[in-house]
Amino acid sequence: GENVEQHPSTLSVQEGDSAVIKCTYSDSASNYFPWYKQELGKGPQLIIDIRSNVGEKKDQRIAVTLNKTAKHFSLHITETQPEDSAVYFCAAGNPGASKIIFGSGTRLSIRP
């Protein structure tokens, strides 16, 4: 069945440095790859997404890259700030299923 693997499970970076989170997916029909941020006590919130017709997308300090051949995609956060501390989830969706499958999450901590 569909599976999304995410690593690392925890990541600690110095404030101002970059953070990278990587995911792989199993369903070759997947064409939609969102990233969600979850803060304590809240539901996940979309921060950026990419569709399979593009290889990279950037929004201010956040960028996502997609390699469909290898079936992996990554989230890059540059110039990290304390408010970036949260749990980040990658996910994959395909038009046939209409559901999104989530990875297991990465807890990102920003050290002052």
Place this chain on the structure above:
Amino acid sequence: DTGVSQDPRHKITKRGQNVTFRCDPISEHNRLYWYRQTLGQGPEFLTYFQNEAQLEKSRLLSDRFSAERPKGSFSTLEIQRTEQGDSAMYLCASSPTAVPGGTGELFFGEGSRLTVL
């Protein structure tokens, strides 16, 4: 509109009891999803509605779980004869009409946390 709302936010129950959670989606969204999240894990898909029609259920969803969306607006998720393994956060999300190419952004509520003693 204030987003997706879920009720109750917390529920503590004894094993064997039934519980029901309610979700009110964003009003113009016709897609509604239920996910379950346990500590340290990502949201796990349970079921999905397009308007009032339940279009997909996870194979992981036992027959003790039932979800409804009778008028295509709010939804309820009922768990019968609860077990300790049902303890989790139950997340509801809604999404607008399908975007070109399939799925789109999910708008999540803050979840209903279930503790089964």
